Amino acid sequence: MVTIADVARHAGVAPSTVSYVLTGKRSISPQTRTKVRESIRLLGYHPHAGARALATSRANVVALVLPLRHGVHLPVVMRFVTAAVTTARRHDMDVLLVTADQGAQGLRRVAGSAQVDGFLVMDVELDDDRVPLLRQIAQPSVLIGRPAAVKGLTCVDLDFEAAGARCVDHLADLGHRYIGFLGAPSVVYQRNTGYAQRTMAGFGAAAMRRGIASTALPAEDDYESVLASVRSLLRTQPAMTALVVHNEAALGWVAGSLRALGRRVPDDVAVVAICPDELAEQMQLTSVQLPAEELGRQAMELLVARLNGHPAAPVTLLPPKLSGRASTAPRLRRA
Amino acid sequence: MVTIADVARHAGVAPSTVSYVLTGKRSISPQTRTKVRESIRLLGYHPHAGARALATSRANVVALVLPLRHGVHLPVVMRFVTAAVTTARRHDMDVLLVTADQGAQGLRRVAGSAQVDGFLVMDVELDDDRVPLLRQIAQPSVLIGRPAAVKGLTCVDLDFEAAGARCVDHLADLGHRYIGFLGAPSVVYQRNTGYAQRTMAGFGAAAMRRGIASTALPAEDDYESVLASVRSLLRTQPAMTALVVHNEAALGWVAGSLRALGRRVPDDVAVVAICPDELAEQMQLTSVQLPAEELGRQAMELLVARLNGHPAAPVTLLPPKLSGRASTAPRLRRA
DNA sequence: TTGAAAGCGCTAACAC
DNA sequence: GTGTTAGCGCTTTCAA
Numbered sequence: 001m002v003t004i005a006d007v008a009r010h011a012g013v014a015p016s017t018v019s020y021v022l023t024g025k026r027s028i029s030p031q032t033r034t035k036v037r038e039s040i041r042l043l044g045y046h047p048h049a050g051a052r053a054l055a056t057s058r059a060n061v062v063a064l065v066l067p068l069r070h071g072v073h074l075p076v077v078m079r080f081v082t083a084a085v086t087t088a089r090r091h092d093m094d095v096l097l098v099t100a101d102q103g104a105q106g107l108r109r110v111a112g113s114a115q116v117d118g119f120l121v122m123d124v125e126l127d128d129d130r131v132p133l134l135r136q137i138a139q140p141s142v143l144i145g146r147p148a149a150v151k152g153l154t155c156v157d158l159d160f161e162a163a164g165a166r167c168v169d170h171l172a173d174l175g176h177r178y179i180g181f182l183g184a185p186s187v188v189y190q191r192n193t194g195y196a197q198r199t200m201a202g203f204g205a206a207a208m209r210r211g212i213a214s215t216a217l218p219a220e221d222d223y224e225s226v227l228a229s230v231r232s233l234l235r236t237q238p239a240m241t242a243l244v245v246h247n248e249a250a251l252g253w254v255a256g257s258l259r260a261l262g263r264r265v266p267d268d269v270a271v272v273a274i275c276p277d278e279l280a281e282q283m284q285l286t287s288v289q290l291p292a293e294e295l296g297r298q299a300m301e302l303l304v305a306r307l308n309g310h311p312a313a314p315v316t317l318l319p320p321k322l323s324g325r326a327s328t329a330p331r332l333r334r335a
Numbered sequence: 336m337v338t339i340a341d342v343a344r345h346a347g348v349a350p351s352t353v354s355y356v357l358t359g360k361r362s363i364s365p366q367t368r369t370k371v372r373e374s375i376r377l378l379g380y381h382p383h384a385g386a387r388a389l390a391t392s393r394a395n396v397v398a399l400v401l402p403l404r405h406g407v408h409l410p411v412v413m414r415f416v417t418a419a420v421t422t423a424r425r426h427d428m429d430v431l432l433v434t435a436d437q438g439a440q441g442l443r444r445v446a447g448s449a450q451v452d453g454f455l456v457m458d459v460e461l462d463d464d465r466v467p468l469l470r471q472i473a474q475p476s477v478l479i480g481r482p483a484a485v486k487g488l489t490c491v492d493l494d495f496e497a498a499g500a501r502c503v504d505h506l507a508d509l510g511h512r513y514i515g516f517l518g519a520p521s522v523v524y525q526r527n528t529g530y531a532q533r534t535m536a537g538f539g540a541a542a543m544r545r546g547i548a549s550t551a552l553p554a555e556d557d558y559e560s561v562l563a564s565v566r567s568l569l570r571t572q573p574a575m576t577a578l579v580v581h582n583e584a585a586l587g588w589v590a591g592s593l594r595a596l597g598r599r600v601p602d603d604v605a606v607v608a609i610c611p612d613e614l615a616e617q618m619q620l621t622s623v624q625l626p627a628e629e630l631g632r633q634a635m636e637l638l639v640a641r642l643n644g645h646p647a648a649p650v651t652l653l654p655p656k657l658s659g660r661a662s663t664a665p666r667l668r669r670a
Numbered sequence: 671t672t673g674a675a676a677g678c679g680c681t682a683a684c685a686c
Numbered sequence: 687g688t689g690t691t692a693g694c695g696c697t698t699t700c701a702a
Binding site: 001044045046047048049050051052053054059061064068074075077078081082085086089094095096097098099101102106109110112113114115138221222223252256282283 | 336379380381382383384385386387388389394396399403409410412413416417420421424429430431432433434436437441443444445447448449450473556557558587591617618
């Protein structure tokens with residue numbers, strides 16, 4: 001292995017000089033700098049990460065804590081991940097993957113061994129047992145999602161409540177008076193998942209505000225279940241003319257289910273999805289964007305800022321954005 | 336921070352003794368052991384990963400190199416990842432996430448800085464520019480997938496050629512004589528992706544062997560494209576009674592497309608998918624399993640074994656397994 | 671069965 | 687503008 005001493009010898013300078021060339025923490029004469037740079041290139045030198053971590057108490061690695069469990073839509077997770085990793089790399093940080101199944105236990109281990117400088121935690125539940133731990137450990141953390149008690153935590157999230165409401169408002173403005181809601185698989189609600197519950201709450205409250213009748217049901221992610229849920233919604237509320245869908249995996253089956261039940265989109269039933277824009281675009285659905293990349297990027301930026309000594313930011317809520325597409329149309333009054 | 340010296344002082348022993356208790360590399364009297372263990376617990380001691388890496392030249396971290404680019408089906412990727420991470424943790428290893436967009440450059444950096452002890456590389460192409468690098472670096476690597484030249488490389492892969500052939504055989508045995516093939520998005524083939532090409536090759540060769548007419552087309556992952564591809568297949572080969580689909584993202588649209596074109600599954604057109612079992616189960620499709628978890632697990636096991644001094648394994652090919660479901664039925668001879 | 675001490679490779683005072 | 691050197695926390699020889 002080629003060490004900093006090798007480089008120093010080769011360039012005819014002291015090891016510390018090489019270090020300073022690398023870190024830029026003190027001024028170096030141009031000649032020395034080029035000489036050192038040349039030696040580094042020639043010898044193919046890379047600083048030993050462990051040694052550096054030991055000397056600086058900084059690993060230049062952040063932990064990315066992922067869900068990977070039932071009911072979370074994996075493509076969406078991947079979007080977060082890509083954005084987070086890309087952003088981390090832009091700040092010369094690497095990313096250690098920690099799966100949620102390792103639990104609070106896993107976090108403690110990683111934190112204790114100083115493997116990482118900070119934590120980016122995805123898919124936080126309303127009452128998450130990792131939160132107390134995150135408050136204890138030495139490293140700062142940023143959450144994607146919001147637990148019930150956010151005091152002192154840095155969180156980034158889509159304003160799901162507003163997102164639910166936005167769907168209702170859009171449909172109400174188009175003249176719809178009976179709206180259904182197709183939610184995530186029921187396990188997601190059982191788990192006390194913030195975003196799912198908040199969307200529901202926002203949806204329900206907005207419907208009340210606008211004097212609109214609403215019915216909601218969860219949906220699993222296979223065709224049969226979706227069909228059953230949609231059928232059940234229509235049976236409960238025969239006058240239903242619009243549907244809000246907050247379930248990426250079910251999305252593909254919704255149009256088919258409605259068709260199978262004799263309803264056409266958007267003429268008989270209008271559909272609004274809450275999902276990543278790309279997915280909505282692909283199926284030509286009116287949708288409220290789930291800005292996964294934006295959330296991942298912002299969360300990582302906040303974490304990096306924190307690591308660089310900036311004060312902890314509180315909760316960042318992204319406002320929902322609705323894009324109109326082919327699946328919604330004004331409700332025609334029938335005489 | 337609590338160090339090994341703190342623990343030693345607290346337990347009234349030498350630092351080295353604490354170290355030996357931890358690593359088990361020499362025998363310790365039961366009394367001392369319990370005393371030390373107690374101090375560790377009390378003080379909440381965790382060895383500093385960087386310091387340990389420096390002293391042992393072992394980071395206990397492996398790099399997981401992921402695709403995350405267009406045309407790869409993210410849920411499948413996630414399956415690999417979960418299995419790989421879980422397996423790594425079972426061997427007390429952590430996982431550093433390296434995205435493919437960082438390229439060979441990124442691998443060199445990570446390898447050079449001794450951040451990881453080995454590499455697990457997913458989605459390897461036939462002519463992959465990372466392969467030469469992997470041969471150079473100090474750390475061993477295991478590939479999921481197979482480049483054209485596998486000499487000296489450890490690879491784990493599904494036998495995609497056999498998988499393609501298996502589909503044909505199944506359909507041929509049922510009496511089908513005209514079979515279509517719906518492949519991955521065309522970019523995947525343009526990229527020279529091994530598994531896609533091998534499946535095609537196996538499919539084609541088997542069809543020739545069995546004297547069966549075959550037609551193949553790529554498919555993008557939206558409904559319109561799938562419909563167009565299926566229509567085109569039917570136009571090219573009007574007698575087509577069976578379809579092999581090697582495209583997870585398109586799978587959801589296949590049945591609908593066939594229906595839209597007046598064909599019912601399996602009566603008019605039988606469908607065999609090559610995809611993860613769970614997906615096939617969900618849609619009730621006869622399928623050849625894509626054993627993502629198994630591949631991820633085996634790859635990681637091989638890597639860990641290598642790190643523990645075992646000799647490098649060559650290419651491991653998993654045999655394809657076909658599960659019959661509702662989407663295929665014997666072809667009825669029409670008089 | 672245990673302790674003492676020499677590094678592992680790097681950074682950051684401190685000195686000039 | 688540059689060199690010298692004392693650690694960072696751990697492992698592992700060597701010695702007892």
